[in-house]
Amino acid sequence: MQKLHRQMDTQPSKSPEVSASPRIVVTMPAYNAAKTLLKTFNDIPKELVSEIIMVDDCSHDETVSIGGSLPIKVIRHPSRTGYGGNQKTCYAEALNDGADIVVMLHPDYQYDPHKIPNMVAPILSGDADIVLGSRILNGDALKGGMPLYKYIANRALTTCQNLVLGANLSEFHTGYRAYSRRFLETVPFRRNSSNFVFDAQILCQAVFFGFKIGEIPVETRYFPAASSISFWPSVLYGLGVLWSLCLFLLAKASWFKAPLFQK
Numbered sequence: 001m002q003k004l005h006r007q008m009d010t011q012p013s014k015s016p017e018v019s020a021s022p023r024i025v026v027t028m029p030a031y032n033a034a035k036t037l038l039k040t041f042n043d044i045p046k047e048l049v050s051e052i053i054m055v056d057d058c059s060h061d062e063t064v065s066i067g068g069s070l071p072i073k074v075i076r077h078p079s080r081t082g083y084g085g086n087q088k089t090c091y092a093e094a095l096n097d098g099a100d101i102v103v104m105l106h107p108d109y110q111y112d113p114h115k116i117p118n119m120v121a122p123i124l125s126g127d128a129d130i131v132l133g134s135r136i137l138n139g140d141a142l143k144g145g146m147p148l149y150k151y152i153a154n155r156a157l158t159t160c161q162n163l164v165l166g167a168n169l170s171e172f173h174t175g176y177r178a179y180s181r182r183f184l185e186t187v188p189f190r191r192n193s194s195n196f197v198f199d200a201q202i203l204c205q206a207v208f209f210g211f212k213i214g215e216i217p218v219e220t221r222y223f224p225a226a227s228s229i230s231f232w233p234s235v236l237y238g239l240g241v242l243w244s245l246c247l248f249l250l251a252k253a254s255w256f257k258a259p260l261f262q263k
Contacts, residue, residue: 022100022120022124023050023051023097023101024048024050024099024100024116024120025049025051025052025099025101025102025103026049026051026052026103026113026116027052027053027054027087027090027091027094027103027105028053028055028104028105028106028107029055029057029086029087029090029107030055030056030057030059030063030086030107031056031057031058031059031063032059032060032061033061033063033106033107033108034061034062034066035061036107036109037063037067037107038066038070039109040105040106040107040113041070041072043112043113044105045113045114045116048116048120049116051072051094051099052070052071052073053072053075053090053093053094054067054072054073054074054075054107055075055077055086055089055090055093056075056076057077057081057082057083057085057086058079063107064076073093077089081194082193082194082196083194083198084193084194084195084196084197085194087189087198088194088198090102090104091179091184091189092190094184095181095184095185099181100180101120101123101124101178101179102179102184103116103119103177103178103179104175104177104178105176109221110175110221111174111175111176111221112218112219112221115133115176115218116178119131119176119178120178122216128212128213129179129183129211130177130180130183130203130211130213130214131177131215132171132172132174132176132215133174133176133177133217133218134169134171134174134216135171135217135218135219135220136154136155136158136171137170137171137215137216137217137218138217138220141154141220143220144219144220144222145220145223146222149234150234153238154171154173157172157173157238157241157242158170158171158173160241160242160245161203161241161245164248165203165204165207165245165248166207167207167213169213169215171215172199172200172203172241173199174218175199176218177199183206186209187202187205187206187209187211188259188260188262188263189202189205191260191262193240195236195237195240196233196237196240197237197244200237200240200241200244201244201260204245204247204261205260205261208251208261209263
């Protein structure tokens with residue numbers, strides 16, 4: 001297993017309570033992933049993973065039919081819910097199925113499924129409640145194809161988030177994540193946005209409720225078939241991140257506690 005590179009510990013956290021053979025569930029929030037779904041599935045280490053759940057958010061391609069041909073659980077939303085809404089279904093379903101650790105893996109092959117053992121190791125050892133796959137730790141985000149404007153925005157927002165949250169993470173904006181069951185059962189993630197800012201809000205919740213966040217380095221892979229948020233939605237996402245930080249500060253000061261910071 002790869003050593004955990006960084007860890008942020010806001011308060012002492014109990015070791016995760018998992019069974020002797022922890023149930024690791026991989027969730028894939030899918031939207032128009034027909035070109036990459038099979039490749040992503042093939043690279044998942046089946047000897048470690050107990051179950052794979054794909055939640056389709058009304059794709060217009062063959063994502064559902066391809067998923068149905070694989071030994072995975074396929075759930076299809078009757079209408080679009082958004083990226084955050086998709087994650088809510090993923091995590092709720094995984095918890096219902098008895099997951100001890102839930103891994104979010106995009107089925108667009110932008111993140112390497114072979115890294116799943118490295119993602120879950122810090123949670124199994126009790127060193128982290130959440131593990132992020134950082135594209136920045138390797139120092140090759142731009143070489144991996146990350147657009148320059150996305151890289152600049154990533155660094156600027158991450159700096160703001162570290163300052164406000166009192167953290168020391170290399171990246172807050174990765175889509176490759178692993179969560180302990182205790183974390184998902186504690187934070188009110190169902191109250192978060194159904195859009196992309198869900199990812200920022202759940203990390204604000206992690207700090208607010210005193211959970212430990214770890215990171216491992218992962219490769220950056222941008223290519224035509226990989227999903228990517230476009231420019232103007234990226235701008236809205238950035239504003240949403242900043243607003244989430246404002247809500248965090250208000251909640252910490254006990255001036256106003258938004259629902260996402262209420263258990």
